Amino acid sequence: MLDRHADALVRAAGEGVDFDGLRVSSTPDGYRFETPETTAEGLSEADLRGRADDPYVTNWYFWEREVGGHGRPRRAFLRRAEDAPIHSTDDPDPEEDAGRAVPDRYAALRGSAEAGGDGGEADEADAVDGDGHGAGGDGGLVTEWGQLRIEATLGEGDARRYDLRHVDDADARAADLDSHDDPLDAREVGKLDGRERYRPLKTAPSLRRGWVFPSLDPRALTEAVEAFYPATVANWYREYEGELDVDHWVDTAERQTGIYDVIDELPREGVEYVAEACCVDSQCLRRREWEYDEGDDLAADGGDGPFPCREPCSLVVAAARKWTKLEAEEEREYTFTLTPSEREQVEDIVGAVADGRAAEIREADLSEGANRYRARYLRAKRFADGESDAGDGDTDDATE
Amino acid sequence: MSQALVVVAHGSHLNPDSSAPTYDHADTVRATGAFDEVRTGFWKEEPSLREVLRTVEADEVYVVPMFISEGYFTEQVIPRELRLDGWDVADWESDGLSADVATYTAADTGQTVHYCGPVGTHEAMTDVLVRRAESVTGDPDVGEGFGFAVVGHGTERNENSAKAIEYHAERVREMDRFDEVQALYMDEEPEVDDVTDYFDSDDVVVVPLFVADGFHTQEDIPEDMGLTDDYRTGYDVPADVDGHRIWYAGAVGTEPLLADVLLERAADAGADVSRAVEEVRESTRVAAGGSASPSPPEADD
Numbered sequence: 142m143l144d145r146h147a148d149a150l151v152r153a154a155g156e157g158v159d160f161d162g163l164r165v166s167s168t169p170d171g172y173r174f175e176t177p178e179t180t181a182e183g184l185s186e187a188d189l190r191g192r193a194d195d196p197y198v199t200n201w202y203f204w205e206r207e208v209g210g211h212g213r214p215r216r217a218f219l220r221r222a223e224d225a226p227i228h229s230t231d232d233p234d235p236e237e238d239a240g241r242a243v244p245d246r247y248a249a250l251r252g253s254a255e256a257g258g259d260g261g262e263a264d265e266a267d268a269v270d271g272d273g274h275g276a277g278g279d280g281g282l283v284t285e286w287g288q289l290r291i292e293a294t295l296g297e298g299d300a301r302r303y304d305l306r307h308v309d310d311a312d313a314r315a316a317d318l319d320s321h322d323d324p325l326d327a328r329e330v331g332k333l334d335g336r337e338r339y340r341p342l343k344t345a346p347s348l349r350r351g352w353v354f355p356s357l358d359p360r361a362l363t364e365a366v367e368a369f370y371p372a373t374v375a376n377w378y379r380e381y382e383g384e385l386d387v388d389h390w391v392d393t394a395e396r397q398t399g400i401y402d403v404i405d406e407l408p409r410e411g412v413e414y415v416a417e418a419c420c421v422d423s424q425c426l427r428r429r430e431w432e433y434d435e436g437d438d439l440a441a442d443g444g445d446g447p448f449p450c451r452e453p454c455s456l457v458v459a460a461a462r463k464w465t466k467l468e469a470e471e472e473r474e475y476t477f478t479l480t481p482s483e484r485e486q487v488e489d490i491v492g493a494v495a496d497g498r499a500a501e502i503r504e505a506d507l508s509e510g511a512n513r514y515r516a517r518y519l520r521a522k523r524f525a526d527g528e529s530d531a532g533d534g535d536t537d538d539a540t541e
Numbered sequence: 542m543s544q545a546l547v548v549v550a551h552g553s554h555l556n557p558d559s560s561a562p563t564y565d566h567a568d569t570v571r572a573t574g575a576f577d578e579v580r581t582g583f584w585k586e587e588p589s590l591r592e593v594l595r596t597v598e599a600d601e602v603y604v605v606p607m608f609i610s611e612g613y614f615t616e617q618v619i620p621r622e623l624r625l626d627g628w629d630v631a632d633w634e635s636d637g638l639s640a641d642v643a644t645y646t647a648a649d650t651g652q653t654v655h656y657c658g659p660v661g662t663h664e665a666m667t668d669v670l671v672r673r674a675e676s677v678t679g680d681p682d683v684g685e686g687f688g689f690a691v692v693g694h695g696t697e698r699n700e701n702s703a704k705a706i707e708y709h710a711e712r713v714r715e716m717d718r719f720d721e722v723q724a725l726y727m728d729e730e731p732e733v734d735d736v737t738d739y740f741d742s743d744d745v746v747v748v749p750l751f752v753a754d755g756f757h758t759q760e761d762i763p764e765d766m767g768l769t770d771d772y773r774t775g776y777d778v779p780a781d782v783d784g785h786r787i788w789y790a791g792a793v794g795t796e797p798l799l800a801d802v803l804l805e806r807a808a809d810a811g812a813d814v815s816r817a818v819e820e821v822r823e824s825t826r827v828a829a830g831g832s833a834s835p836s837p838p839e840a841d842d
Binding site for chain 1: 553556557585593595598613617618
């Protein structure tokens, strides 16, 4: 038992505690201590202090004395990270706020601590000695946020600790991953993808693997998540509260000035293509909530992610500028002579580039229409200039 | 009442290093503990200017633009995207150099936003330019026997840009520290291409007044001055050009002391940061040289 829990409980009892199932009050006959499992009355201060290691008490202490931040997105996000009701019982509006009760939550949070054998400090130790703890699977309480996997456990005094890593590294041993303590390292980790290319869109599903923040405190967890996926927590919480402010395409396009002033001239049909090209789950993990206009939805799939997209982002705006210019051109009719296989190959090439597969096609895989030799043969045969200066066959640029 | 600093910058869809100085200076200020929160927001990166304020818990927010001069971004884009209710550029009462602060309520968050002038026009930026000269020469007393050039775009895109260059050049001149001081431009006379024509001194420090290294500071200016035929092969610091030694410093915005300008801007706007100012002035002293071997950046729209 920790003195800080007991001291805080005694101090708080005067005004009364009502939090996540714990009710403590001071009565003329002594203290009253109540949880869904037990009720005790007429307690002395020593009796009350003796109950300070009850999970309901350490839970109260953690949320009310360490996390705080009522009504803030970070608190709601941390509640979500252990499947607690987002609004604890003393918050004003608990409707439709399901979540695990304290005993169930603690059992799940302890899964990892018990496996480690020596409490919540196990994470860091295990990251060093590599005895398999932190391997996930049978650990603490796991939630996901885009490509982030967050495993919450109980640390010293039941304060929460969080293991943060790529979802696809769930089964990796922490010792096999690059370990970070500073949540701001997330900016560097998220800057380049697995092929060392810059990620201008933080919520693109291209987060690299191979790293772990093995033991973050609550504040550091929310900082790291903010660095990986900026403003997603704030927007998720607004949406949860029914207060998400969505700016549809028309609002956003008309707001633009300078070189982006033109994008409100993109035809409605073009906006459909923009959403289909840029805003689907394969390209961005935000769930598109903006439409063409209020009451005028786009046909493209908005995605299934936990965090919403509330307006066209700067990449969409910049791309739309390009398409606005391109769509201003008049169509012409061209006549090509291609074999059926060549026509199919052109589609294969477009498909491979659009799906980001061009660089993955093996050098000697001639069955692929987008194979480099197949493309070079087609160029030699059908395109007048044949060989270009870029004779090294670098296909990477195709996906830029 | 808790207070936050929000540093807003352009950012880039193409250049991964564009945001690095903004992050670095924000980290320096964060480490002083002067603000309850320090955050960054970008036009081209995330969090966007539209959404950065909602990532801040404080009710009192000091917004400082990482821009060199007053103009399109500071006067139109940033206030619009931050949703500063009632923004009117006249509230800055600026002559193009003197914007300090105007205060509004952010429409979407209700926060009180003290919208500050850009870092580039603050008088403390002169000290950063000089500190940059110390850093690139590795000499904390550099001055005697040296010429000093401040480089900017010129008036083609924004007349206030040239005003800022002249302003700092004049202030460096008044220090009477360098033998000669000259403002140079990329797209008008006196041009940076002819840098050696404007100096008698053997040694000349050249500092571009840009917030981040990129296309202009890493490709155009080094090639224009004749430091190298091809920026990809890098250049020496100092480099010999027409009998002069050119100490090319790269963007002033990468100098650690720039964090001080962020603090000064917020302080001018009423933030309580006095102790942090002293701390940053000392902790950011570098005065160590180094040769530059830039990676090729790309221009952003």
